[in-house]
Amino acid sequence: MDATIDSSxxxxxxxxxxxxxxxxxxxxxxxxxxxxxxxxVLILLGLIIAQLFLGGLPALQxxxxxxxxxxxxxxxxxxxxxxxxxxxxxxxxxxxVVVALPLxxxxxxxxxxxxxxxxxxxxxxxxxxxxxxxxxxxxxWGFFVIAPLMAAYVQPPxxxxxxxxxxxxxxxQGPPLGSGMFTAGLILAVMIVPFITAMFVETLExxxxxxxxxxxxxxxxxxEVYRNVSVPYGRTAMVGAVMxxxxxxxxETMAVTFVIGNATRLSASLFAPGATIASTIANEFPEAPIGxxxxxxxxxxxxxxxVISFIVLALSRALxxxxxx
Amino acid sequence: xxxxxxxxxxxAVAGTLIAGSASALDFNGAGASFPxxxxxxxxxxxxxxxxxxLNYQSIGSGGGQNQIINRxxxxxxxxxxxxxxKLASANLLQFxxxxxSIVATVNIxxxxxxxxxxxxxxxxxxxxxxxxxxxxxxxxxxxxGVKLPDQAIVPVYRSDSSGTSYVFTSYLAEVSPEWKxxxxxxxxxxxxxxxxxxxxxxxxxxxKNTKGGLGYVEFVYAAANKLVxxxxxxxxxxFLAPSVKSFMVAADAADWTGSKDFAASMLNTSGEGAWPxxxxxxxxxxxxxxxxxxxxEVMKFFEWSxxxxxxxxxxxxxxxxxxxxxxxxxxxxxKAEVKTPDGKPVF
Numbered sequence: 001m002d003a004t005i006d007s008s009x010x011x012x013x014x015x016x017x018x019x020x021x022x023x024x025x026x027x028x029x030x031x032x033x034x035x036x037x038x039x040x041v042l043i044l045l046g047l048i049i050a051q052l053f054l055g056g057l058p059a060l061q062x063x064x065x066x067x068x069x070x071x072x073x074x075x076x077x078x079x080x081x082x083x084x085x086x087x088x089x090x091x092x093x094x095x096x097v098v099v100a101l102p103l104x105x106x107x108x109x110x111x112x113x114x115x116x117x118x119x120x121x122x123x124x125x126x127x128x129x130x131x132x133x134x135x136x137x138x139x140x141w142g143f144f145v146i147a148p149l150m151a152a153y154v155q156p157p158x159x160x161x162x163x164x165x166x167x168x169x170x171x172x173q174g175p176p177l178g179s180g181m182f183t184a185g186l187i188l189a190v191m192i193v194p195f196i197t198a199m200f201v202e203t204l205e206x207x208x209x210x211x212x213x214x215x216x217x218x219x220x221x222x223x224e225v226y227r228n229v230s231v232p233y234g235r236t237a238m239v240g241a242v243m244x245x246x247x248x249x250x251x252e253t254m255a256v257t258f259v260i261g262n263a264t265r266l267s268a269s270l271f272a273p274g275a276t277i278a279s280t281i282a283n284e285f286p287e288a289p290i291g292x293x294x295x296x297x298x299x300x301x302x303x304x305x306x307v308i309s310f311i312v313l314a315l316s317r318a319l320x321x322x323x324x325x
Numbered sequence: 326x327x328x329x330x331x332x333x334x335x336x337a338v339a340g341t342l343i344a345g346s347a348s349a350l351d352f353n354g355a356g357a358s359f360p361x362x363x364x365x366x367x368x369x370x371x372x373x374x375x376x377x378x379l380n381y382q383s384i385g386s387g388g389g390q391n392q393i394i395n396r397x398x399x400x401x402x403x404x405x406x407x408x409x410x411k412l413a414s415a416n417l418l419q420f421x422x423x424x425x426s427i428v429a430t431v432n433i434x435x436x437x438x439x440x441x442x443x444x445x446x447x448x449x450x451x452x453x454x455x456x457x458x459x460x461x462x463x464x465x466x467x468x469x470g471v472k473l474p475d476q477a478i479v480p481v482y483r484s485d486s487s488g489t490s491y492v493f494t495s496y497l498a499e500v501s502p503e504w505k506x507x508x509x510x511x512x513x514x515x516x517x518x519x520x521x522x523x524x525x526x527x528x529x530x531x532x533k534n535t536k537g538g539l540g541y542v543e544f545v546y547a548a549a550n551k552l553v554x555x556x557x558x559x560x561x562x563x564f565l566a567p568s569v570k571s572f573m574v575a576a577d578a579a580d581w582t583g584s585k586d587f588a589a590s591m592l593n594t595s596g597e598g599a600w601p602x603x604x605x606x607x608x609x610x611x612x613x614x615x616x617x618x619x620x621x622e623v624m625k626f627f628e629w630s631x632x633x634x635x636x637x638x639x640x641x642x643x644x645x646x647x648x649x650x651x652x653x654x655x656x657x658x659x660k661a662e663v664k665t666p667d668g669k670p671v672f
Contacts, residue, residue, distance in 0.1 A: 075486070076509030143527070148534040175477040177520050178534055262484030262521030273520035279484075283523065286385030287486030287512045290394065 049306065056300030062293060067300060073264035073280070080297035082304055084264045088181070088274035089305065092256065093249035095185025095270070097242055100193045104245075107193070108200030109226055124201075131194035139258035142187040143179070147259055151178030155271050173269040177261060182270040184260040188252055192245035199241035199320075203234035236319045243316030250309050253278035277305040349376040352619040352626070356382075356389015356402030359488050359543055360423055360606045363644050364402070367630045370638060374629075377622055386488045386512065393417060393609045399619040401609035404488020405512060406588035416612045418662045419586045420655045421605035422627060424576050424645040425543055427493050428567045428602070430529060430552040432538040433459055435472060437553065439566035442467045444558040445500030445593070445601060451539060452480050452497065453504060454518030459537060474537075481531045481540035484521030486513035492604040493541045496592045500601075544572070545643045559601045560593045571600035572645045581651050587658075605647070612662050617671055624659050624672045631655075 059080065060067060070081020107127060111120055155176035162172040174180075207230050215225045231238070261273020262283060275283075281298050288295035349372075354364070361383035368379030384392075386403040393401025394415045402422070412419055429448065431441060447463055450456040456463060460473045483490045491512045498505040508514050522531040525546040532538035532552075544567055547554050556564045565571050578594035581587070591603040608627065614620030629635055636646040647655075659672040 072515065074515040075513050076511045076515070143522075143530060144534075147531075151535055175479050175537070177479055177531075179520055179522070179531065257484070257523055258527075262523070263519070264515055265517075283485045283521075284513060287387030289387050290391045 049303075052299055052303040052306060056296055056298075056303045058296040059293060059300040062296075067297070068304070071266050073275075075284075075294055078293050080293065082277070082301055084266055085275055085277040085280050085301060086304065086308075087266060088260065089250055089276040089278070089308070091274070092181055092184045092188060092260065092276055093246050095182060096188035096192055096249040097246050099186060099189035100196055100245060101242060103189070104193050104196040104200055104241075107197045108204055109230075111197075111201055112204040113222060113226070113230075127194050127197050130190065131198075135191065135252060135255045138187050138191055139255035142183060142255060142259040146186065147178035147183055149178075150183050151176045159271065170268045171270045174267070174272045177271065177273060179259045179261040179273060180269075180271045181260065181274050184256050184274075184276075187255050187259055188249045191252060191255065192249050195248060196241050196245040199244065200234075200238060203237045203241070204230050207233045240316040240318075240320030243312055243319065247309055247312040247316060250276075250312065251278055251305060253282050257282050277301045277308075349378060350618055350622050351378045351380055352400075352622045353398045354379060354381045354389075354400045354402055354608075354623070355384050355392045355398045356609075357386045357404045357488055357606050358383040359404050359425060359545075360402065360644070362545070363423055363639050363642050366638050366642060367626070367635055370634065371626055371629060374634075375625075377626075379626060385486075386491075387486065390609065393611065396611060396615060399610075399614070399616060400623045402606065403609060404604070404606045405491040406586060406607050407609060409585055412586055412609075417609045418612050418658060419588070419607050419609055420627075420658060421587050421647055421651065422608045422630070423639055424572065424591070424603060424605050424647060425545060426567065426572045426575075426600055426603045426645070427489060427496075427541050428544050428547050428552075428554045429557065430532050430540050430542055430547055430554050432532050432536060432553065433474060433476070434536065438551075439554060439556060440471060441555040442558070442564050443555050445496065448557075449497045449501030449504040451478055452482070452516065452518060453501075453507065454480075457518075476537040479535045479538045480516075480519030481528050481535070481538055482516050482519055482521050483513075483524070483528055485523050486511075487524075488512065488604075488606065489525070489541070489543055490514070492592070492602060495590075495604075496602045499593050548643045557601050559599050560595050561597050561599070563597060565598065565600060567600055569640065569643065569645060571598050572603050575599035575601075575603040576605075576645055577648055581648070581654065587651070587655070603645075610659075610663060612664065613666070614663065614671060617665050620663060621671050624663070628656065 063070065063080065067080065067082055068086070069083050070079070071083040072079045072081050073084060074080070107123070111124060115123060155178070159172050159174070159176060163169045211229050211233065212225055215229045220228065256276050257279040260275060260279055262275055262279060263273035264275050264280070265272070267274065281301060284294065284298055288298055361381065364379065364381045368381060372378040381402075382398075386405055389398075389401040389403050390407060392398045394417075401417075407417070407419055429443060433441070443464070444467065447456060447467075450463070457478055459476045459478055465473055491510065494504075494508065494510040494514050497508075498510045508517060520531065522528050522540075525542045528540040528542055529546065529550060529552055532540040542552065546552075547567075554567055556566050558564050574596045575591045575594045578596040578599050579589040579591040581589045584590070587605070587607070589605070591605065593601045594603075608623075610620065610623060630639075631647060631652045639646050656672075660670050663671045665671055
């Protein structure tokens with residue numbers, strides 16, 4: 001190693017005023033490539049939005065804005081509306097967040113405050129690995145394992161116990177199918193836990209130790225530190241993390257298609273089969289002929305999902321950033 | 326200028342190389358998933374015999390129709406027949422390839438295969454959400470001596486739009502006026518009751534998981550997976566267990582001569598021993614093929630598949646070969662309709 005440097009130094013040294021600028025061409029090329037990569041993303045996104053919107057335009061022209069709040073999806077009479085899917089998408093995603101939130105809080109706080117050092121890494125890695133499982137695997141697990149368990153042990157007692165109660169009972173109606181909104185929400189929850197947890201951990205770790213130690217110093221318990229220092233400090237970022245998880249749950253397709261029951265009917269019940277925008281597109285797309293109203297309605301659905309995801313993502317970005325600034 | 330010449334030459338050389346290395350002619354098809362197993366088995370055997378291979382992608386009937394309209398494949402395959410107007414505007418010839426049937430599968434404690442008796446109108450009422458319990462009087466009256474539980478019926482349907490759903494809903498529309506007016510027949514419909522699952526395996530899996538479940542699947546699938554199937558009443562009033570023989574009776578009873586584009590209905594035919602839900606799956610072939618050689622190969626392939634070898638493979642997979650009279654009419658249609666650009670018959 002030393003020898004090489006020595007020899008090159010001896011023979012290859014050129015006075016600075018004679019040196020050619022080899023960066024003369026490569027630098028603009030490199031910068032140009034970077035610009036191209038950056039602009040490419042913008043163009044791609046713009047084209048996707050434009051394509052979805054234009055593709056779905058005939059459906060919008062046919063049904064008008066009624067498309068948004070029509071609860072019918074009838075390929076026979078060609079009456080299409082997005083309400084059932086929009087409702088199913090939001091409902092299942094909200095169930096997922098409600099289930100995932102306490103779990104993520106628990107894991108994140110355990111990892112940052114309680115876990116003994118040897119346990120931290122295995123649990124952290126396990127949570128990360130959950131994010132690496134392909135969604136089709138979650139779908140099959142949900143379909144073959146969770147749905148039968150729900151149908152046999154969870155849904156019947158809940159329907160018998162809570163079904164007859166007025167108002168609240170509306171959430172627990174129908175035959176115990178196993179599949180349905182609640183099962184879909186559970187599977188989604190498992191899928192978004194890693195994302196929410198990872199961001200929670202990051203937030204909790206960024207809480208200045210001085211704040212926490214001061215709190216401990218005046219005699220706070222672990223729970224009090226958690227409630228009064230850590231969580232308030234990272235509150236907006238945590239809400240942002242939840243929104244990010246919500247965004248992921250909204251667009252999940254394969255796993256949901258397996259377990260949601262795929263019925264285009266509106267129902268308030270947690271156990272009733274439903275449909276999400278993504279699952280409907282996955283189900284109907286192969287049999288939607290070119291130029292048909294069905295295809296344009298599906299593209300319009302895609303556009304709506306895009307808009308919903310965009311809003312959620314924009315909110316989450318704004319919230320995450322507000323703390324950093 | 327020079328670059329394009331070199332490029333052109335390179336393509337020409339590559340072209341000859343590819344053509345030279347594969348003296349065999351491969352032809353492409355895409356579409357219906359229901360007949361995909363038999364097309365693939367036929368394709369493998371055909372390649373063994375002739376060296377010419379079929380590349381079939383099972384992407385669904387709608388996808389097959391789209392691809393053949395755009396001419397990206399040599400033939401399209403569809404479970405539901407295409408409407409005559411659409412066939413004419415896309416300049417396509419439609420003919421059946423093979424016949425399949427649909428059976429009902431149930432999950433009730435203590436009920437074995439071929440034991441439960443059901444009728445078309447009862448199936449329609451279950452899927453309409455009007456009959457909701459297995460011990461409903463309508464079902465119990467048909468099944469004297471069978472112990473039926475006081476259990477909710479969970480109707481399960483295909484969530485993905487499919488030719489199977491098209492055939493099944495067409496049957497329900499035929500036997501139940503209420504189904505026809507309220508729901509109708511299509512590759513996917515707005516189901517008034519029940520839950521949807523993806524694919525035959527999804528329906529079979531959900532029925533298996535759900536006590537009181539009822540679903541419809543292709544017989545091919547039910548036979549291969551030993552599902553608990555039911556008897557059905559046919560138009561003649563007989564209760565039958567599904568069997569290849571009963572499907573053949575239905576195929577023979579269909580009105581092949583009177584129906585346009587070979588779209589003969591085999592639903593609810595009047596034969597004594599005819600299974601009520603039987604249907605053909607179709608091939609769509611351009612009448613003005615761009616690749617004449619491939620188009621000719623497609624017809625030669627199906628000519629072979631209609632023969633003895635093809636028939637044996639089909640039956641082994643529980644599909645039903647077409648009646649001979651129909652095959653003759655299809656071959657005549659090939660000669661008369663599929664033409665080269667200068668007007669000569671391709672076949």
